[in-house]
Amino acid sequence: MSESTTTSRVLSLLNLLQTHRHWSGTELAQRLGITGRTLRRDVERLRELGYRIESAPGTHGGYRLEAGASIPPLLLTDDEAVTMAIGLRVAATQGLADGALTTLTALAKLEQVLPAALRSRVNALAGHVQPVHPDVPAVTPEVLGKLALACRDRERIRFHYVAANGAETDRVVEPHSLVAAQRYWFLVAWDLHREAWRTFRVDRLEKFFATRVQFEPRELPAGDAAEFVAAAVSSLLGTVTAEVVMDLPIERMREYFGPWAKGARSVGAFKTAWPIEGRSPHELISSLAWIPEGVQYEVRGDAATTAFLREAAERMLNATRN
Incomplete structure (x- = not known):
């Protein structure tokens, strides 16, 4: 067997160890298409690195990747590793669209192998990074990372939860996904005590505890976790909605708005209908402000919403007159 084949196989083994908390030897060997003896040799190669x-x-034995005393060969210096971890933490706490889960997964993988000394440096430096939205409750990056690992590893967790009305409860859940929505992080999970799917705001979650008990995944009653959270948030916050029809072809509109063009549809060859929403009519104004300069548009909504927007526009116009 060539050296390149061995190297490729060892890297595949490393990737599997990084993407799951625990693997049985039999399952790893089957995934890689090798014998148990070859698997043991490859594990030793990684240890030497x-x-x-x-x-x-034993029957329930297997392999798992643990944090080391030094950084494994990721082609990163200590300073580069610390910088990368801080950057991922900042990205994770900003609720970035289309990439939130990737950010958390990368952060979890990196911090899983950071030695204690470098992890302390990350914690100290990241503590001085201010969020873009200071009015949004801070979420501890360590908790986000732990929740991401629990979702990945299908591990039941316990935590103390403070609801919006101040009610405090202790929960045991089977975590499914983390979703960034409305500038908050939400955990989608199956609540074992209530026997139902629930969403939890991560900033209201305290006393997180990993049980090390794994579970079989359940089918989510929605197309995906983001859709489930959107429905839950809308029902809780009483979302205000409207539709903007702008003189912009849908291809150009999508190019300009990127991930925020979600839900847009073509209206003829040169117009695009764009759904907008917010917790109040005030938040709709911020969406309208992003429409490109020179693009004509029409807002369609209920009478109360359009009346509010009209009055707000008139006040802003009067405020700019000299």
Whole structure:
């Protein structure tokens, strides 16, 4: 067998160890299409490279990747690793569209192998990074990382939760996904005590505890987790909606708005209908402000919403007159 084939196989093994908390030896060997003896040799190769891989014999034994005393060969210096971790933490706390889960997964993978000394540096430096939206409750990056790992590993978790009305409860859930919506992080999970799907604002979650008990995944009653959260948030916040019809072909509109063009549809060859929403009519104004200069548009909504927008526009116009 060539050296390149061995290297490729070892890298595939490393990727599997990084994407799941625990693997049985049999399952790893089957995934890689190798024998148990070859698997053991490949694990030793990774250990020689600096990766700490814990192994346990027996029927329920297997392999798991542990944090080491030094950074494994990721082609990163200590300073580069710290910078990357801080950057991922900042990205994770900003609720970026189309990439939130990728950000958390990358952060979880990196912090899983950071030695204690570098993790302390990350914590100290990241504590001085201010969020873009200071009015939004801060979410501890460590909690986001732990929740992402729990979702990935299908591990039941316990936590103390403070609801919007101040009610405090202790929950045991099977986590499904983390979703960024309305500038908050939400955990989608199956609540074992209530026997139902629930969404939890992560900033209201305290005393997180990993049970190390795994579970079989359940079918989410929605197309995806983001859709489930959107429905839950709309029902809780009483979302105000409207539709903007702008003189802009849908291709150009999507190019300009990027991920915020979600839900847009073509209206003829040169117009686009764009749904907007907010917790109040005030938030709709911020959406309208992003329409490109020179583009004519019409707002369609209920009488109360359009009346509010008309009055707000008149006040802004009067305020700019000299």
